[in-house]
């Protein structure tokens with residue numbers, strides 16, 4: 001029996017803006033996305049276990065994703081005072097990651113090996129143990145979607161999820177891969 005209806009029922013209880021299920025074969029990978037990471041466009045490259053190069057090559061990441069047959073992409077959107085509202089950005093991201101923890105709990109009840117991908121870097125520890133010691137909380141360390149070479153903007157468009165939810169609003173994405 002498919003797990004999706006039961007999972008969807010649980011997800012509707014959470015403050016998710018939009019979510020969509022799809023086949024993992026529909027994930028759009030691009031070397032260009034990974035190259036942006038390697039150019040350190042967000043400043044997190046080589047700083048956490050959740051980002052390249054620690055997550056492995058793009059081929060390794062693709063292989064990990066291909067081990068699952070289903071996927072789900074979801075968003076949160078948070079209004080800020082302005083696009084320069086750094087506290088607002090940070091708060092929105094922390095809230096999104098807390099929600100991602102809840103979504104991870106839902107999926108792991110149905111597939112204990114579900115793979116969770118989220119925003120850039122990792123917000124769990126004040127100071128990441130990378131690269132001197134293993135990750136302290138591997139269950140809560142969600143690799144960055146872009147670090148896996150996934151084109152979030154194109155996927156949002158293909159899956160009819162809003163990439164941008166208006167001026168002075170930050171939209172964050174997470175993705176879950178699981179097996180039915």
Ligand code: SF4
Nearest residue numbers: 049122125128135136
């Ligand atoms: S959970 Fe902690 S140690 Fe692991 S990647 Fe995140 S910040 Fe680093």
